Amino acid sequence: MKYWRVPFDRDKIDIPHGDIHINIDRCKGCSFCEEYCPRDVLKMSTNYNKKGYHYPDVIKQGECVNCCLCEMICPEFAIFCIESSKDTIQKGMKKGSNQEATS
Amino acid sequence: MTEVATQSKKGETKPKNEKPKAVLRDDYEHPMEIYLRIERFPHIWCATCGIGTVLTAFISGLEKSKLDIEKVTVVSGIGCTGRTAGYLRLDSFHTTHGRAIPFATGLALGNPKLKVVVISGDGDLTAIGGNHFIHAARRNLDLTIICVNNFNYAMTGGQAGPTTPMEAIASTAPYGCYEYPFNLPFLAESSGAVFVARWTALHIRRLTNTIAEALLKPGFSFIEVICPCATLYARRNRLGDGLDLMRFYHDNAIIKHGANTREVDIEYQKQIIVGKFVDIDKPTFLQQRDRFLKNKLGNQFIPYKEPVS
Amino acid sequence: MKADPVGVAKGSYFMDGDHACAEGAIAAGCRFFAGYPITPSTEIAERIAERFPKVGGMFIQMEDELASMAAIIGAAWTGTKTMTVTSGPGFSLMMENIGLAVMMETPCVVVDVQRGGPSTGLPTLTGQADMMQARWGSHGDYELIALSPNSSQECFDLIITAFNLAEQWRVPVLFMMDECVGHMTEKVVIPDAYEITITPRKFYRGKKKDFKPYKFNGHTKIAPMVKAGDGYFFHITGLTHDERGYPLINAEAQQTNVQHLVDKINKNVDKISIVEEDNITDADVIVVSYGISSRVALKAVEFARKNGIKVGTLRLVTVWPFPEKRIKQLASQVKAFIIPEINMGQISLEIERCAAGQAPTILVPHAGGWVHDPKDIFQAIEEAVA
Numbered sequence: 068m069k070y071w072r073v074p075f076d077r078d079k080i081d082i083p084h085g086d087i088h089i090n091i092d093r094c095k096g097c098s099f100c101e102e103y104c105p106r107d108v109l110k111m112s113t114n115y116n117k118k119g120y121h122y123p124d125v126i127k128q129g130e131c132v133n134c135c136l137c138e139m140i141c142p143e144f145a146i147f148c149i150e151s152s153k154d155t156i157q158k159g160m161k162k163g164s165n166q167e168a169t170s
Numbered sequence: 171m172t173e174v175a176t177q178s179k180k181g182e183t184k185p186k187n188e189k190p191k192a193v194l195r196d197d198y199e200h201p202m203e204i205y206l207r208i209e210r211f212p213h214i215w216c217a218t219c220g221i222g223t224v225l226t227a228f229i230s231g232l233e234k235s236k237l238d239i240e241k242v243t244v245v246s247g248i249g250c251t252g253r254t255a256g257y258l259r260l261d262s263f264h265t266t267h268g269r270a271i272p273f274a275t276g277l278a279l280g281n282p283k284l285k286v287v288v289i290s291g292d293g294d295l296t297a298i299g300g301n302h303f304i305h306a307a308r309r310n311l312d313l314t315i316i317c318v319n320n321f322n323y324a325m326t327g328g329q330a331g332p333t334t335p336m337e338a339i340a341s342t343a344p345y346g347c348y349e350y351p352f353n354l355p356f357l358a359e360s361s362g363a364v365f366v367a368r369w370t371a372l373h374i375r376r377l378t379n380t381i382a383e384a385l386l387k388p389g390f391s392f393i394e395v396i397c398p399c400a401t402l403y404a405r406r407n408r409l410g411d412g413l414d415l416m417r418f419y420h421d422n423a424i425i426k427h428g429a430n431t432r433e434v435d436i437e438y439q440k441q442i443i444v445g446k447f448v449d450i451d452k453p454t455f456l457q458q459r460d461r462f463l464k465n466k467l468g469n470q471f472i473p474y475k476e477p478v479s
Numbered sequence: 480m481k482a483d484p485v486g487v488a489k490g491s492y493f494m495d496g497d498h499a500c501a502e503g504a505i506a507a508g509c510r511f512f513a514g515y516p517i518t519p520s521t522e523i524a525e526r527i528a529e530r531f532p533k534v535g536g537m538f539i540q541m542e543d544e545l546a547s548m549a550a551i552i553g554a555a556w557t558g559t560k561t562m563t564v565t566s567g568p569g570f571s572l573m574m575e576n577i578g579l580a581v582m583m584e585t586p587c588v589v590v591d592v593q594r595g596g597p598s599t600g601l602p603t604l605t606g607q608a609d610m611m612q613a614r615w616g617s618h619g620d621y622e623l624i625a626l627s628p629n630s631s632q633e634c635f636d637l638i639i640t641a642f643n644l645a646e647q648w649r650v651p652v653l654f655m656m657d658e659c660v661g662h663m664t665e666k667v668v669i670p671d672a673y674e675i676t677i678t679p680r681k682f683y684r685g686k687k688k689d690f691k692p693y694k695f696n697g698h699t700k701i702a703p704m705v706k707a708g709d710g711y712f713f714h715i716t717g718l719t720h721d722e723r724g725y726p727l728i729n730a731e732a733q734q735t736n737v738q739h740l741v742d743k744i745n746k747n748v749d750k751i752s753i754v755e756e757d758n759i760t761d762a763d764v765i766v767v768s769y770g771i772s773s774r775v776a777l778k779a780v781e782f783a784r785k786n787g788i789k790v791g792t793l794r795l796v797t798v799w800p801f802p803e804k805r806i807k808q809l810a811s812q813v814k815a816f817i818i819p820e821i822n823m824g825q826i827s828l829e830i831e832r833c834a835a836g837q838a839p840t841i842l843v844p845h846a847g848g849w850v851h852d853p854k855d856i857f858q859a860i861e862e863a864v865a
Contacts, residue, residue, distance in 0.1 A: 142222025276553025
């Protein structure tokens, strides 16, 4: 999902930010999470898990907005989001780059 | 986050040259695990099956409804969806094929304080259990029915069922199905349901909201969830895997709240009308019974009370 | 525990077996009834429908017998005592969920007012041809308890026993009446509530997290139950399961589970079984009967004794589990067993098995529709001693 322009009040808005947790061995590789993540944070790994499925990798660490859609759509209860602490977000916001938010 | 990323599930440190990944932290568990019998996982559902997704929606809907989970009881019949009861950490019953609704009737009337939810498949609820379904709706029993419709009998190997669309191939319809399928929302509404909705496994947030709403709605509420079955329905019909079906839902589901249920038939690989179709108010079986008997019998009437242990 | 006085309609009545059965159930504490009308059991449902709103009971007429049986199992898990009634064709439909009740170890009572069969058969006339169906009707291996009353008074008394046995052994109890017993009007005395002993549901009292719905420790202990809605978050299934109630699909689990279901009844036959014996000690011939046939047999026995034949009677009050030990004992003493029953030979097979060639078993069959002519039974007795 992409904005056609940057909202005027972007710097005032507290964009929520999430940490994605993946229980790799629970995944059965349906790739629902990859397909429907609105920020394209996830990508199916080329590696296999214990069961022989490809599992998702977080490819854009800071982009997650904690919408929890991956958590909701995952049929295996293998992925979930937890909102990051405030500090991390503010640090990220100040730098003006979501990419660096958690680095 | 860096700390987290370098720790694996068991707390082992990963080789430094490997790219950091988000992994499960020891101090977090999946937020839905408190509602699950996680010791029974992994569940039996195939890869890219949508029933697990319906289960997450149910759990989120239950959380949203703020019902006392001690008083929520889940009943399932037999089939793939019939296994949902066994994975939920609630009072849960896995009954015989088709008899989930009458079993739930016993629970709901035996203890009117319970919120009884039936989660089962289309074959279980509307073929072998079809008679129970229409009569429970007619009586307006206080039940919430979540019917996961995957268009076939998946547990037994993909036989044609009451919802298999015409033309679709199933193991017992090798040349394509030539029977007229059920239009479940219409069936539910015409039988007397007070709340009727349909979503697909893709409409996960709307489904969650609808489940929360249905749980709080007194009377017979019915939610049909169209759900991908990759291993059988999609494979036999060359429709790809679960993700392809999800994409199909994305492109072909049309949200029409309040649509006339008469017009929401599902044809093979055509548009699927989804939304909340019916939401009316009507006294439930118990309200009706108690009011009626009180009128007729006066002081002689002793209302039913659930037993104490 | 004594009966709740609210449900006990103390007094002397002129009542048929069906009504007495309904009154007995209410006295026994049954407060949930689901049923579907079928002759000749309708009177029970009608009586319950009339009485339940006045005693705080829940009556529901379901859409069929499949649903009725499922509903009473569901309701039993809310802690209430439950019952359904039916006859032949409906009994066949209930078989599926009687198996479920056995598997889930759910106490409940199923009344079968037997009529002539097969199929629709003789809806308004008597029969005793469901006796083997009661034992073997549902698929798989299991044991349950079946009682057979022979009078209106006994319909009242014995249905209370049925409820008590169901609670004690966590098993569905079948109450095998027949059309004659159901429709025969006689004197029924309903005693004071304090004279009626009730076995209450045994509830689990321990820690919530330690609760297991089943105990597979042979035949020694029956696990206490809990109710839905009390926060135990238990799971119950019709699949083969472990003690937690979780499905377990393998041969060992099946062995443990089925062995338990069978053992808890089979190894406790002495505690469950009720037989009524008369003039057994010196008997050359024993007439074994149950239900209405036992009363017809009395006439023949009386006549035979007048003719100097030493006849004893044995009445099966509990037909299942079968009093195997007792029949084996008697088989070595007597010249023959005479078994009058209103079917083409069901319980006689069981007696033949237990007698194991020690004594001949003579069946006096009757296809149904009416009771035996006592002469036929007398004739069989005479032939046995000749």
